[in-house]
Amino acid sequence: MTAIKHALQRDIFTPNDERLLGIVNVCKAGKKKKNCFLCATVTTERPVQVKVVKVKKSDKGDFYKRQQTWELRDLMEVDAKDASKENPEFDLHFEKVYRWVASSAAEKNSFISCIWKLNQRYLRKKVEFVNVSSQLLEESVPSGESQSVAGGDEDALDDYQELSAREEQDIEGMMEMCEYAVSNAEAFAEQLSRELQVLDGANIQSIMASEKQVNILMQLLDEALGEVDTIEGKLSSYEEMLQSVKEQMDQISQSNRLIQISNSNNVKLLDEIQFLVNYMDLSKGHIRALQEGDLTSPKGIEACINASEALSQCMNVALRPGHDKLAAVTQQQLLFAELRDTFARRLTNHLNNVFVHQFNHFSHFKMTLPQFYRSSCLSLPGHDQSSTLSQHTEMSLPKHSPLHRDLLRYAKLMEWLKNTHREKYEGLSRTYVDYMSRLYEREVKDFFEVAKIKMAGTSKEAKGKFGLHGSSGKLTGSTSSLNKLTVQGANSRRSQSSSLLDMGNMSASDLDVADRTKFDKIFEQVLSELEPLCLAEQDFISKFFKLQQHPAVVPPLAQPEPEEVDGGTASRIPPQAEHRQSLSSEKDVVRVMMNKIFQSIETELNSLIALGDKIDSFNSLYMLVKMSHHVWTAENVDPASYLSTTLGNVLVTVKRNFDKCISAQIRQMEEVKISKKSKVGILLFVTGFEEFAELAETIFRNAERRGDLDKAYVKLIRAVFMNVEKVANESQKTPRDVVMMENFHHIFSTLSRLKISCLDAERREAKHKYTDHLQSYVINSLGQPLEKLNHFFEGVEARVAQGVREEEVSYQLAFNKQELRKVIKEYPGKEVKKGLDNLYKKVDKHLCEEESLLQVVWHSMQDEFIRQYKHFEDLIGRCYPGSGITMEFTIRDMLEYFSSIAQSH
Numbered sequence: 001m002t003a004i005k006h007a008l009q010r011d012i013f014t015p016n017d018e019r020l021l022g023i024v025n026v027c028k029a030g031k032k033k034k035n036c037f038l039c040a041t042v043t044t045e046r047p048v049q050v051k052v053v054k055v056k057k058s059d060k061g062d063f064y065k066r067q068q069t070w071e072l073r074d075l076m077e078v079d080a081k082d083a084s085k086e087n088p089e090f091d092l093h094f095e096k097v098y099r100w101v102a103s104s105a106a107e108k109n110s111f112i113s114c115i116w117k118l119n120q121r122y123l124r125k126k127v128e129f130v131n132v133s134s135q136l137l138e139e140s141v142p143s144g145e146s147q148s149v150a151g152g153d154e155d156a157l158d159d160y161q162e163l164s165a166r167e168e169q170d171i172e173g174m175m176e177m178c179e180y181a182v183s184n185a186e187a188f189a190e191q192l193s194r195e196l197q198v199l200d201g202a203n204i205q206s207i208m209a210s211e212k213q214v215n216i217l218m219q220l221l222d223e224a225l226g227e228v229d230t231i232e233g234k235l236s237s238y239e240e241m242l243q244s245v246k247e248q249m250d251q252i253s254q255s256n257r258l259i260q261i262s263n264s265n266n267v268k269l270l271d272e273i274q275f276l277v278n279y280m281d282l283s284k285g286h287i288r289a290l291q292e293g294d295l296t297s298p299k300g301i302e303a304c305i306n307a308s309e310a311l312s313q314c315m316n317v318a319l320r321p322g323h324d325k326l327a328a329v330t331q332q333q334l335l336f337a338e339l340r341d342t343f344a345r346r347l348t349n350h351l352n353n354v355f356v357h358q359f360n361h362f363s364h365f366k367m368t369l370p371q372f373y374r375s376s377c378l379s380l381p382g383h384d385q386s387s388t389l390s391q392h393t394e395m396s397l398p399k400h401s402p403l404h405r406d407l408l409r410y411a412k413l414m415e416w417l418k419n420t421h422r423e424k425y426e427g428l429s430r431t432y433v434d435y436m437s438r439l440y441e442r443e444v445k446d447f448f449e450v451a452k453i454k455m456a457g458t459s460k461e462a463k464g465k466f467g468l469h470g471s472s473g474k475l476t477g478s479t480s481s482l483n484k485l486t487v488q489g490a491n492s493r494r495s496q497s498s499s500l501l502d503m504g505n506m507s508a509s510d511l512d513v514a515d516r517t518k519f520d521k522i523f524e525q526v527l528s529e530l531e532p533l534c535l536a537e538q539d540f541i542s543k544f545f546k547l548q549q550h551p552a553v554v555p556p557l558a559q560p561e562p563e564e565v566d567g568g569t570a571s572r573i574p575p576q577a578e579h580r581q582s583l584s585s586e587k588d589v590v591r592v593m594m595n596k597i598f599q600s601i602e603t604e605l606n607s608l609i610a611l612g613d614k615i616d617s618f619n620s621l622y623m624l625v626k627m628s629h630h631v632w633t634a635e636n637v638d639p640a641s642y643l644s645t646t647l648g649n650v651l652v653t654v655k656r657n658f659d660k661c662i663s664a665q666i667r668q669m670e671e672v673k674i675s676k677k678s679k680v681g682i683l684l685f686v687t688g689f690e691e692f693a694e695l696a697e698t699i700f701r702n703a704e705r706r707g708d709l710d711k712a713y714v715k716l717i718r719a720v721f722m723n724v725e726k727v728a729n730e731s732q733k734t735p736r737d738v739v740m741m742e743n744f745h746h747i748f749s750t751l752s753r754l755k756i757s758c759l760d761a762e763r764r765e766a767k768h769k770y771t772d773h774l775q776s777y778v779i780n781s782l783g784q785p786l787e788k789l790n791h792f793f794e795g796v797e798a799r800v801a802q803g804v805r806e807e808e809v810s811y812q813l814a815f816n817k818q819e820l821r822k823v824i825k826e827y828p829g830k831e832v833k834k835g836l837d838n839l840y841k842k843v844d845k846h847l848c849e850e851e852s853l854l855q856v857v858w859h860s861m862q863d864e865f866i867r868q869y870k871h872f873e874d875l876i877g878r879c880y881p882g883s884g885i886t887m888e889f890t891i892r893d894m895l896e897y898f899s900s901i902a903q904s905h
Contacts, residue, residue, distance in 0.1 A: 022114030
């Protein structure tokens with residue numbers, strides 16, 4: 001290592017005016033071993049710069065080169081990995097962490113010690129030395145005038161000290177006085193020795209002269225010590241005198257401290273008494289209000305509210321430790337408990353009486369409108385009950401806002417009761433729910449009965465099919481008679497098909513728009529009456545029973561019943577406890593109460609929906625739109641409310657009825673049968689789809705659930721397409737292309753007029769099918785007027801396709817010029833016109849009058865005939881050049897034929 005150090009100093013550092021003070025042989029941790037040297041160096045020039053240099057042996061030769069240099073001032077941390085064990089690994093933290101493995105632990109320790117010394121000497125920088133043995137750092141602390149740095153090199157560094165400016169001037173002056181110092185060093189040394197002896201003698205004399213002054217100084221010190229002893233004696237006497245004063249002051253201080261403690265205790269006692277008087281005292285007015293306050297007048301209720309709040313403050317005051325052992329406090333607590341129980345009992349009895357009185361007020365002498373008019377109608381012989389009831393009864397639910405307004409005066413008292421007497425609060429909740437559920441059940445049932453009567457009266461054909469039977473006035477209907485209601489076609493051509501839009505029991509075409517509009521208004525009125533009723537009741541329950549500010553409390557709706565176990569009885573977990581465990585919020589509690597109060601609404605709504613669906617399956621469209629709108633409105637107000645949940649459940653039923661309507665319509669399309677003796681024309685389910693789409697677009701304009709209708713559209717149009725093709729394939733009287741052309745033209749016209757965006761692809765498909773089948777029908781029909789000519793030229797084209805040259809076709813025996821002239825003579829102008837006239841009559845028989853496609857088809861045939869004529873002339877020109885053969889009629893003649901035939905018919 002010494003030889004390497006010497007070589008590095010000579011080859012690398014000496015040319016750069018640097019001195020090598022420490023070296024360690026290392027390789028990078030965790031990688032393939034490639035040895036290099038870390039060197040600690042200092043510059044020989046001032047100011048001194050300390051560096052750590054990485055030196056590596058060159059790959060091309062046997063010399064070393066400097067690879068990387070770091071300033072020691074950039075070093076932040078030295079990590080020796082383990083301070084207790086010999087470990088060659090260490091880390092140097094510069095701008096990043098460099099991990100090294102030394103060739104030996106001794107070299108690592110020597111290098112780290114060198115780094116520490118250089119940092120202490122030149123930088124005084126706080127470099128962190130982590131996991132470094134404290135002994136290693138202690139050994140490195142400088143002692144004496146110099147310490148060894150990395151093998152003694154620092155000794156030379158310490159011996160060398162730069163001369164100061166004064167020293168340089170003195171040396172220069174001395175050398176000027178002795179000019180021969182350079183030429184005769186011995187003489188110069190002797191002179192210096194003589195001068196040194198003179199200086200030593202002077203020093204000795206000076207020391208001897210100062211001995212007298214030292215003796216004088218010692219004498220003065222002895223006198224000072226004497227004075228100190230005198231002062232100490234006086235201080236001791238003073239301390240003895242003050243000792244008695246100190247004892248007296250201690251006694252005075254102790255007496256003052258006892259007085260302060262007594263005063264503090266008196267103040268604390270006064271505070272406790274004032275606290276108990278302020279917070280545990282209830283005024284006589286409050287006591288009188290709690291015991292005998294008037295709960296009917298507004299002033300009496302206000303006084304009771306103030307008294308109950310004052311009582312709650314007194315009972316809920318946080319007593320300090322020890323207060324509960326005071327007899328006066330215990331007596332006050334007993335008084336408060338007695339007042340609480342008394343007032344809770346008075347309040348509960350009064351509110352129970354209010355509930356009963358209000359219930360009797362709404363129920364007393366009340367005869368429902370349907371019962372009144374039914375009795376009056378039954379007294380008239382031959383009178384139509386549904387007509388009379390629908391004309392005289394009004395659809396409205398009684399408003400309970402006066403009851404709510406009266407009861408809300410007690411809302412704060414209910415909150416007090418909820419916080420103080422939970423059992424009585426639950427009893428009142430149960431009483432209110434029981435009374436109101438019976439009241440609402442009767443009102444809702446009467447309301448829906450009127451709605452059913454009016455709904456049955458909207459249909460002209462439903463009148464007489466539905467009747468009122470029984471004393472309760474329930475609306476019933478003859479299902480068998482409803483099932484017999486069917487729709488017959490308007491003309492004879494449609495009589496062979498059943499009604500494909502007979503969705504359920506009655507056909508849409510038998511009910512006019514006015515009846516459906518009236519049904520829509522009735523259903524909307526039903527929902528509009530129910531919505532404010534439910535919202536008002538829910539708002540009242542939340543405010544009156546204070547179910548918005550405190551943890552959830554489930555009012556008991558039924559008493560717990562004992563359960564028999566092995567011949568005995570064991571108390572079963574009450575429903576109230578189960579509800580408290582299952583419900584997590586006050587909204588759930590409100591919903592439970594609302595479900596109990598309005599338990600009949602969902603059933604009545606489903607019954608009303610079933611009736612509307614029986615009367616006319618088109619009603620499911622109206623109901624879906626109205627119900628979706630009200631559900632959307634309710635969810636915006638409160639998604640978890642009773643109204644939102646109930647209407648959401650009913651919406652599922654309405655959606656199910658709507659899906660059944662669509663499925664029934666598709667099923668009727670699939671079951672359609674056509675007559676074998678009459679032409680088909682526009683199929684009934686195609687016109688039925690048109691009627692359905694027109695009505696649906698009117699109903700679903702700006703509706704929230706447009707997606708349901710779009711899905712139904714796709715299902716219906718696919719079924720229409722499939723069944724049109726099915727009927728076309730089965731048709732014997734009418735050509736398949738005519739059935740497809742007419743019906744898809746009608747479908748295309750309907751979709752283009754209604755502009756249903758979700759059916760754009762089907763509209764394009766319908767147009768494509770209509771165009772294809774029109775072209776196919778025209779081509780197939782035009783082969784008949786010039787049949788022989790068609791066969792002749794088909795043979796000509798076949799010969800050309802087989803390889804015969806076009807100009808050589810005329811030499812074929814079957815296709816020579818004479819044969820061509822013979823075929824052409826068979827089709828003079830009169831014969832062509834006669835053939836076209838017969839074709840027009842046949843097309844007229846195939847097509848129906850509703851679509852008015854005759855002129856369209858005739859014009860297409862004209863274009864196709866002209867195209868064939870030009871094709872024949874082209875073949876004559878190419879295969880029979882110079883023959884002068886032409887057709888017996890011209891294009892102008894053909895146009896006249898087509899025009900005259902169309903005008904004559």
